[in-house]
Amino acid sequence: MSEAVLRTERLSKHFGGLVAVNDVSLEFFADQIHAVIGPNGAGKTTLTSLLSGDLSCTSGCIFLDGEDVAGLSADRISQRGVGRSYQKTNIFLPFTVLENCRIAAQSRLPSSMRFVRAALAYRDVVREAERALAEVGLEHKAQETAATLSHGEQRQLEIAMTLATRPRVLLLDEPLAGMGGEESARMVELLQTLKPAHAMLLVEHDMDAVFALADRLTVMVEGRVLESGTPDAIRASAAVQEAYLGSEGLHA
Amino acid sequence: MPRTTRATAVLLLCLLALALLPLFAEKYYIQLFTKMMIMAVFAMSLDLLVGFAGLVSLGHAAFFGLAGYALAFAAPQYEAANLWLSLPLAMACSGLLALVIGALVLRTSGIYFIMVTLAFAQMLFFLFHDTKIGGGADGIYVYAKPAAAIAGWEPFTLENYTHFYFVMLVLLVLVYVALRRLLDSPFGRVIVGIRVNEQRMRSLGYRTFRYKLVCFVLAGMLAGMAGYFAAAQFGFVSPETLSWHQSGGVLMMVILGGMGTLTGAVVGAFAMILLELGLQGLPEIGGMDIAKHWQLFMGAFIVGAVLLLPHGLLSLFRLGSRLRRKPAGAHDE
Numbered sequence: 001m002s003e004a005v006l007r008t009e010r011l012s013k014h015f016g017g018l019v020a021v022n023d024v025s026l027e028f029f030a031d032q033i034h035a036v037i038g039p040n041g042a043g044k045t046t047l048t049s050l051l052s053g054d055l056s057c058t059s060g061c062i063f064l065d066g067e068d069v070a071g072l073s074a075d076r077i078s079q080r081g082v083g084r085s086y087q088k089t090n091i092f093l094p095f096t097v098l099e100n101c102r103i104a105a106q107s108r109l110p111s112s113m114r115f116v117r118a119a120l121a122y123r124d125v126v127r128e129a130e131r132a133l134a135e136v137g138l139e140h141k142a143q144e145t146a147a148t149l150s151h152g153e154q155r156q157l158e159i160a161m162t163l164a165t166r167p168r169v170l171l172l173d174e175p176l177a178g179m180g181g182e183e184s185a186r187m188v189e190l191l192q193t194l195k196p197a198h199a200m201l202l203v204e205h206d207m208d209a210v211f212a213l214a215d216r217l218t219v220m221v222e223g224r225v226l227e228s229g230t231p232d233a234i235r236a237s238a239a240v241q242e243a244y245l246g247s248e249g250l251h252a
Numbered sequence: 253m254p255r256t257t258r259a260t261a262v263l264l265l266c267l268l269a270l271a272l273l274p275l276f277a278e279k280y281y282i283q284l285f286t287k288m289m290i291m292a293v294f295a296m297s298l299d300l301l302v303g304f305a306g307l308v309s310l311g312h313a314a315f316f317g318l319a320g321y322a323l324a325f326a327a328p329q330y331e332a333a334n335l336w337l338s339l340p341l342a343m344a345c346s347g348l349l350a351l352v353i354g355a356l357v358l359r360t361s362g363i364y365f366i367m368v369t370l371a372f373a374q375m376l377f378f379l380f381h382d383t384k385i386g387g388g389a390d391g392i393y394v395y396a397k398p399a400a401a402i403a404g405w406e407p408f409t410l411e412n413y414t415h416f417y418f419v420m421l422v423l424l425v426l427v428y429v430a431l432r433r434l435l436d437s438p439f440g441r442v443i444v445g446i447r448v449n450e451q452r453m454r455s456l457g458y459r460t461f462r463y464k465l466v467c468f469v470l471a472g473m474l475a476g477m478a479g480y481f482a483a484a485q486f487g488f489v490s491p492e493t494l495s496w497h498q499s500g501g502v503l504m505m506v507i508l509g510g511m512g513t514l515t516g517a518v519v520g521a522f523a524m525i526l527l528e529l530g531l532q533g534l535p536e537i538g539g540m541d542i543a544k545h546w547q548l549f550m551g552a553f554i555v556g557a558v559l560l561l562p563h564g565l566l567s568l569f570r571l572g573s574r575l576r577r578k579p580a581g582a583h584d585e
Contacts, residue, residue, distance in 0.1 A: 052455060078457035090455075092448045103445050107457040112438040113466065119438045165456060 003066065005030050005199040006051065006082070006169050011060035011070075013046055020046040022223035024060075028169065028199040033191065035202040035214035043223040044203040045087055048173045051201065052084035053077035064169070078107070083167025087174045087203070089154045091161065093147040097138060100146050100157055101129035104164035132164035137186060152183040159187070163194075170200045176209055188212060211235075219243070262569070263515065270421055274414050282417050283485070288525045289420040290481050293427050295505040295517035297474035302503065303512030304435060305467045306447030307358075310366045310499050311373030312475055314353070315346040317494030319476035320483030321380065322346075324392045332396035335410070339398070342480040343473045349376075350472025354465045373499055381491040391490030394483050410484060420481060424518070427474060431514055434470075443467050508557055510564020519565050527553060 004027035013021040021043045028034050036044050049055040051062060053074035062070040064080055078084075092100050105128035106112055106119065120126060133139045136156040141149060146157060159175055175191070176184050188209050194200065195213075204210050210217070211231050218228040219240050227237050234240055270289075274282050294316055301307040322342035327333035357368040379385065386392045397410035408415040434440050442463050445453045453460050483489045492498065501524070509520025531546035542549065561567050 074454045114438045
């Protein structure tokens with residue numbers, strides 16, 4: 001197999017006495033979805049934040065294209081092609097839906113230190129934003145204020161903003177959380193189409209979606225990797241059965 | 253009429269009134285309105301920080317006052333400085349100071365940002381107050397207004413109060429239009445994005461610190477422009493122009509008029525100065541000298557305005573147009 005696009009080596013994050021992420025070594029390959037599951041408090045979101053640069057790790061390494069990027073700020077990680085969507089919807093509520101994506105797409109201009117020409121006159125940026133909106137199926141809401149969208153639509157917008165930055169690596173933190181059945185199905189379909197050309201981390205509680213999408217599956221418990229392998233191997237694992245699937249059942 | 257068209261119409265009418273004012277008004281009022289326009293530019297520069305970038309600075313007078321001192325130092329004793337040289341110089345001084353202060357204070361946010369901007373402005377205040385630079389607490393005179401001559405040709409002279417008035421009117425319009433354009437540019441969108449959700453801007457790949465710093469420097473330079481003309485008009489610069497009273501006053505103008513609108517900053521600047529003057533001119537009522545205690549009433553007015561009009565005086569206009577649009581006798585819903 002080719003080299004991993006994104007790889008962590010013995011990654012740890014301590015919050016005071018709490019070890020939120022403990023010695024995690026994972027690999028993410030292009031054209032693959034690597035799902036991370038685990039009970040609440042297992043450290044999935046913290047892991048995502050470490051990879052996106054929102055948090056800095058206590059120890060360990062993060063290799064992006066073979067280069068250690070641990071300690072780089074979130075904006076630099078983003079400029080290197082890593083896009084993140086948040087579990088708790090993190091959009092610009094007073095802006096229109098289109099402007100949310102436009103400001104995301106604008107981040108790919110060499111610089112936004114441009115003071116004279118109107119932002120909307122940068123047609124390529126606007127087109128990119130519209131493309132991202134169309135991808136998640138929100139183009140008909142483009143002119144509405146983000147705050148007026150339903151919860152599910154705000155989740156879709158969250159993903160669209162991430163896509164508007166044209167990332168190579170996608171870190172998706174519970175993209176399906178709070179979505180209705182139809183919206184969920186649409187999102188699963190979208191993630192399927194995004195699989196080629198993206199290395200993807202998918203943190204998700206919806207087991208149907210996880211098993212439908214994942215090429216690789218990692219189970220985290222209390223900050224550690226309990227098991228990592230193909231979905232079939234995980235399903236068969238006795239340890240996983242006991243620690244996670246068995247006790248909580250499949251949240252289908 | 254759509255609201256934006258109506259707002260533009262009102263804005264143009266106000267502009268027309270300002271342009272015609274010197275035809276009717278006496279010298280005193282022309283100079284008063286010149287001062288109001290200077291303060292309006294100052295208030296707009298702060299609105300860029302407070303209302304758009306979300307950076308509440310309580311030290312904005314530092315840039316205003318420093319430019320005044322720059323003019324005083326640039327002018328040869330008893331002679332006029334060259335406007336075309338001293339104005340850019342004064343604005344550059346303010347901009348440089350903003351770069352240094354900004355590089356330090358923009359690492360903080362919220363209440364800490366307020367405190368640190370205040371602290372830096374106070375340092376500058378005491379530098380000018382307690383040392384002999386610029387005449388210490390007594391201040392320094394600007395004996396002659398800057399001369400606008402270019403190779404012998406003089407398009408206008410600031411010694412003429414009507415000329416000064418029109419120069420400020422043109423500058424007010426220019427600054428307003430330039431800021432409007434700026435806010436509509438990619439840079440402006442980034443600034444507003446940072447106010448709304450800075451963390452998300454960072455995760456989208458923006459180095460927010462740089463944008464905030466550039467914004468801080470731009471605001472400092474504009475404040476410097478206002479401070480330069482204030483010193484030129486008044487003919488005198490004292491440490492008071494750098495004081496926290498001055499910073500607080502301009503912040504009050506922005507809040508009173510309505511933050512994040514630019515127009516509100518202008519309205520607030522005009523309203524505060526007119527109000528101050530109006531209160532100081534009130535007669536004695538029932539043995540109480542209102543004019544002497546004008547600040548008491550100013551305070552009451554501001555408290556009232558903030559309570560009743562949380563979006564500033566500008567919302568009075570919106571309120572008015574909303575009431576008019578509703579036909580008489582119509583019920584809500």
